[in-house]
Amino acid sequence: MCTTCGCGNSQTYMNGKAMPSHRHLDKPLRYRPLAQPIHGHTPISVAADHPSRTIHPGTGIAGTHAAGISQARIVKIERDILAKNNQYAAQNRRYLSKHGIFALNLVSSPGSGKTTLLVKTIQMLRDKFPIAVIEGDQQTDRDAARIRATGVPVIQINTGKGCHLDAHMVGRAMQQLPLQHDSLLLIENVGNLVCPSSFDLGEAHKVVILSVTEGEDKPLKYPDMFLASSLMLLNKCDLLPYLTFDIDLALEYAHRIHPELPVIQVSATQGSGMPAWVDWIAAGCRCATAAKPHLQATDPSLD
Amino acid sequence: MINSEKPMHELSLAENIVQLIEDTALKQSFAQVTTVWLEIGQLACVEQESLRFYFDVVAQDSIARQARLEIIEIAGQALCKQCNQDILIATYHDACPHCGSYALQVTQGDGMRIKELEVK
Numbered sequence: 001m002c003t004t005c006g007c008g009n010s011q012t013y014m015n016g017k018a019m020p021s022h023r024h025l026d027k028p029l030r031y032r033p034l035a036q037p038i039h040g041h042t043p044i045s046v047a048a049d050h051p052s053r054t055i056h057p058g059t060g061i062a063g064t065h066a067a068g069i070s071q072a073r074i075v076k077i078e079r080d081i082l083a084k085n086n087q088y089a090a091q092n093r094r095y096l097s098k099h100g101i102f103a104l105n106l107v108s109s110p111g112s113g114k115t116t117l118l119v120k121t122i123q124m125l126r127d128k129f130p131i132a133v134i135e136g137d138q139q140t141d142r143d144a145a146r147i148r149a150t151g152v153p154v155i156q157i158n159t160g161k162g163c164h165l166d167a168h169m170v171g172r173a174m175q176q177l178p179l180q181h182d183s184l185l186l187i188e189n190v191g192n193l194v195c196p197s198s199f200d201l202g203e204a205h206k207v208v209i210l211s212v213t214e215g216e217d218k219p220l221k222y223p224d225m226f227l228a229s230s231l232m233l234l235n236k237c238d239l240l241p242y243l244t245f246d247i248d249l250a251l252e253y254a255h256r257i258h259p260e261l262p263v264i265q266v267s268a269t270q271g272s273g274m275p276a277w278v279d280w281i282a283a284g285c286r287c288a289t290a291a292k293p294h295l296q297a298t299d300p301s302l303d
Numbered sequence: 304m305i306n307s308e309k310p311m312h313e314l315s316l317a318e319n320i321v322q323l324i325e326d327t328a329l330k331q332s333f334a335q336v337t338t339v340w341l342e343i344g345q346l347a348c349v350e351q352e353s354l355r356f357y358f359d360v361v362a363q364d365s366i367a368r369q370a371r372l373e374i375i376e377i378a379g380q381a382l383c384k385q386c387n388q389d390i391l392i393a394t395y396h397d398a399c400p401h402c403g404s405y406a407l408q409v410t411q412g413d414g415m416r417i418k419e420l421e422v423k
Contacts, residue, residue, distance in 0.1 A: 075331055077417040081319050081341070164312060195312035198348050223395035224348040256396050256405040259384075 012169060013158035016141065019172060085199055088167035092174060092202025096185065100292035102285040103185040105165075105201050107225055108209035109218070110191030113235045115143045117209065117268040118188055122150045124278045129285050130183035134173045136165040136190045143188065153178050164195035167202055182289045184281065193222035204284060205230035212236050212243055216250040223257045231262050233277060238267035313350060316415070317357035321365050323417055328366055333422035336367040340419050344412035345379040345393060370420075379412035 012019040080086065096103050108114050115135075122131055133154040135143045144156035155173040157165060170187060179185065187203060189196040197206075208229035210218055213236055219226040226232065232254055234247070247265070254261055264280065266273030324336055339358075343349055351374055362368050379392045385404035392412075398405050 072337065072421055072423055073333075075327060075333065075420045075422050077323065077327055077419055079323055080414065080416045081316050081323070082415075084319055084322060162315075164315075166315070194348065195315075198312055199315075220396050227395055253396075256398075259406040 011160050012162065013156075013160065014169075014173060014176065015144070015156050016158075019157075019169070082198065082200075085167050088171050089200040089202040092167055092171050095174065096202060096204075097288070097291065098293060099179065100182040100289040101179060101185050102183075102281070102288035103187060103201075103203040104281070104284075105187045105189055105196070105203035105206045106209060107189045107193070107196045107206055107229065108191060108211075109193045109214065112191070112209045112211040112214065113268050114188050114191070114209055115146055117233070117235060117266070118186055119146055119150055120268045120271070120274060121186070121278060121281070122147070122152055124274060125184065125281065126150065126152060128282060130180040132177045132179055132183065132185050134165075134170060134177070134185070134187045136169075136188060138162070138190060159190055163190055163192050164199050165189050165201060166199050170201045182285070182292070184285055193218065193225045197222075197224040197228045204288065207231045207233060209233045209235050210250065210254075212240055212245040212247070212250075216246050217253055219250070219254040219257050226254055226257045226261065229258070229261065231264065231280065234263055234265045235268055237265045237272060238270040312348075313353040314357045314361070316349060316354060317361040320358060320417060321361050321367055324367050324370075324420065325365060327420070328422075331422075333420075334366060335423045336370040336420050337423060338371045338373055338421035339367060339417065340373045340375060341415065342375045342377050342418045343415045344377045346395060346409060346413040347415045349415055351376075375418065377412045377414070379409065381407035381409045383407055 092103075095101075106114050106118065118133065122133070125131060131152045133144075133147045133152055135141070135147060135154055135156045136159060137143055137156070138159055138161065140158070141156040144154045147154040155177055157169050157173055159165065159169070165187065174185070177185075187201060189201075193208075206225075206229040208225050208231070210232060212234060215221075234250065240247070251263060254263065264273055264276050266277055268274070320339070320341070324339065328334070328336075341354075343351060343354075354374075355372055358372050362370060379394075379397075381390055381392050381397075382388075383390055383399040383402060383404055384406040386399060386402040388399070388401050389410070390399055390401070390407070392407065392409070395409070396405070397407070399407060
């Protein structure tokens with residue numbers, strides 16, 4: 001479909017297994033036409049219909065309806081286009097908060113070092129909390145294999161031609177993961193600074209990763225992502241001596257878009273800044289545990 | 304410069320629009336949609352031309368196949384945290400025209416929703 005980014009309505013795979021589509025149709029881009037009005041009656045006339053949800057033609061926003069277009073009516077929807085995704089996200093968020101799970105959605109362009117950062121983070125934190133990972137990529141389970149080598153449970157979602165994870169995919173992956181109470185869930189989104197910003201997954205925070213091998217002006221070029229994120233990690237800082245990257249300029253641009261955005265400078269490979277990052281996560285985990293409704297006893301396994 | 308690149312998630316958005324329309328059709332009993340009014344914020348992460356393109360593709364076999372897509376653009380608006388004035392902005396990296404501050408709180412124009420439908 002989209003030849004630039006490959007975004008399309010293709011089959012999604014989870015750990016190599018085809019995932020049933022949540023769209024109510026079986027073929028890509030095929031919607032069941034509603035051949036007949038429901039109940040087989042003629043459409044409800046304007047006069048007979050609920051006044052709160054419909055208005056007479058001609059008084060709608062277009063204001064151009066000629067008298068005599070009797071069948072036409074205006075149906076108010078007033079709904080966010082992402083309502084469906086947001087419903088799934090709300091479901092995920094409820095589940096996560098009920099069980100005291102702190103979930104992070106890691107977003108960046110491809111090649112910023114997300115997976116390396118994740119592996120190091122897991123190594124530093126796995127003795128403190130149970131950790132689970134959801135990996136999103138268009139193809140292959142190479143990232144999941146790297147995470148699996150650390151010993152934590154991981155689900156790979158292959159979005160096929162899709163350019164982002166959505167809340168439904170993540171909800172399905174959460175069902176398949178052995179999630180534990182008071183744990184950490186790390187979601188590595190598809191490497192893309194545009195689309196994932198619009199799709200809430202139910203996470204506590206989006207964390208945007210910018211690496212110093214990219215341009216300082218990425219925040220200006222892709223503002224939505226920096227606006228949607230609660231923390232920015234500036235990665236690969238060990239390479240700064242070899243680059244002309246201007247940290248102050250990058251931070252200035254990031255703060256133009258999102259003035260309060262906290263930034264941690266890290267090097268996933270050399271370890272600098274990593275303690276501050278894992279402290280930030282640990283604080284979030286403690287908050288998630290503290291905010292958990294005190295309904296259940298101390299059963300460590302989830303239903 | 305003509306940008307021939309098709310931005311990315313507009314296909315998902317078009318699918319969501321058609322699905323919302325079909326959900327509404329089931330609830331409110333209509334069989335054909337003639338016009339769809341969308342409200343798209345100027346700051347929303349969506350490319351209108353691309354959305355129109357994908358809407359035509361996705362709507363093809365739905366009750367919205369003959370629907371006209373009307374996009375109402377909602378201006379970007381923000382409150383300047385420094386001088387406390389309401390201002391119009393076209394991008395997230397605009398500065399306040401009064402005091403030059405970048406510390407702005409967006410108050411309008413970052414959303415996208417289906418406003419209403421004309422149906423038969």
